[in-house]
Amino acid sequence: MTLRQILIHPDPRLKKKADPVGTVTDDIRTLAADMLETMYDAPGVGLAAPQIGVSKRIFVMDCIKEEGADPRPMALIDPVVTWASDDLNTYEEGCLSIPEQYGEVKRPAEVEVEWTNLDGDRVSERFDGLWATCAQHEIDHLDGKLFIDHLKPLRRQMITRKMQKLKRELSRG
Ligand code: K1U
Numbered sequence: 001m002t003l004r005q006i007l008i009h010p011d012p013r014l015k016k017k018a019d020p021v022g023t024v025t026d027d028i029r030t031l032a033a034d035m036l037e038t039m040y041d042a043p044g045v046g047l048a049a050p051q052i053g054v055s056k057r058i059f060v061m062d063c064i065k066e067e068g069a070d071p072r073p074m075a076l077i078d079p080v081v082t083w084a085s086d087d088l089n090t091y092e093e094g095c096l097s098i099p100e101q102y103g104e105v106k107r108p109a110e111v112e113v114e115w116t117n118l119d120g121d122r123v124s125e126r127f128d129g130l131w132a133t134c135a136q137h138e139i140d141h142l143d144g145k146l147f148i149d150h151l152k153p154l155r156r157q158m159i160t161r162k163m164q165k166l167k168r169e170l171s172r173g
């Protein structure tokens, strides 16, 4: 397994709609394993392929946060939201591609998602709580959308300027 580098906003690769995966190959299984390792290392509760510069519709997540609880690593390929609740939930979201910046985003509290698993089977599940928020945040990544696109333009601009500054500093070493 290999740790992959996480892209930092702004980056054109984070704004592009990702391509469907289709058939699940060993290369896709390796990609999912690398993404899970990279997500746990960050640490994060989710990671979408475009965040490591791979324009494919796959994301990983594990929203088990309780100490001592068994992990639940999930890889979702070609995911589709097939149902969303009318009631909404507000969560202060973060993003591994926008480090140390947070913002309140309102999304459906529960969603049903259909996806292809690593065995190549189409499966579905209803998610709530952080799982629902995370799945929607990650599917946004697959569509080239970031959580800051849900914020007011001024706040979005402020965060983008901070990230431009951070990237300048990182590139100077
Ligand atoms: O997609 C990403 O950038 C990952 C992101 C997912 C996410 C977080 C919060 C709400 C919705 C989606 C993160 O994982 S940010 C880091 C984070 O939230 C976290 C890190 C360690 C422990 C628990 C949470």
Ligand code: ZN
Residues within 6 Å of the ligand: 094, 095, 096, 097, 137, 141
């Ligand atoms: Zn993110």
